Amino acid sequence: MSTDTAELVLPPALEAARAEAREQGLAYAGGVSPQAAWELVRQGHAVLVDVRSAEERKFVGHVPESLHVPWATGTALTRNPRFVRELEARLAKDGGKEAVALLLCRSGKRSVLAAEAATAAGFTQAYNVLEGFEGEIDAHGQRGHGDGWRFQGLPWVQD
Numbered sequence: 001m002s003t004d005t006a007e008l009v010l011p012p013a014l015e016a017a018r019a020e021a022r023e024q025g026l027a028y029a030g031g032v033s034p035q036a037a038w039e040l041v042r043q044g045h046a047v048l049v050d051v052r053s054a055e056e057r058k059f060v061g062h063v064p065e066s067l068h069v070p071w072a073t074g075t076a077l078t079r080n081p082r083f084v085r086e087l088e089a090r091l092a093k094d095g096g097k098e099a100v101a102l103l104l105c106r107s108g109k110r111s112v113l114a115a116e117a118a119t120a121a122g123f124t125q126a127y128n129v130l131e132g133f134e135g136e137i138d139a140h141g142q143r144g145h146g147d148g149w150r151f152q153g154l155p156w157v158q159d
Contacts, residue, residue, distance in 0.1 A: 011045050014100065017127055028115035031128040034149045037102045046100040046125075047091060051114045052133065053077060056106060060134065061158035063104070063149065067091070071105065071114040083114065084121040100125040104149065107132040 010018070017030030040046040050062055051071040069086045072079050091099040101118065103126060105111040111128045118126035135148025144151050
């Protein structure tokens, strides 16, 4: 993964995400679908960072080999005040603040907040994984029946 943003040629999915983010005035690099995220990770163009709590990863499942940097912790989801420092430390070998980081949460909402915080702290390639790991709540009050990483049939494991 190249870390020189001046020479960085982004894959089409990231170029499209950045263009859409500029159009929408987003405060982070943009959003990518779960399928695009998996392809980017699989090809070595990006690092997947799970920002859910440790409890969510353990009991709901997680993407193999994803990094874990919780945006919030515990069952009360208390904001992690060390999120940016932990993210930088975990991404150090992948380019630090220049790494292409795809942030994944349950539904794609907390990962937006995490991407905004990362960008404000100087990360140049912080993207949100749209739909999240479990997807949106449906009419029956359940997740995972219409969208999300798991619904799309992408790799995941459960403890």
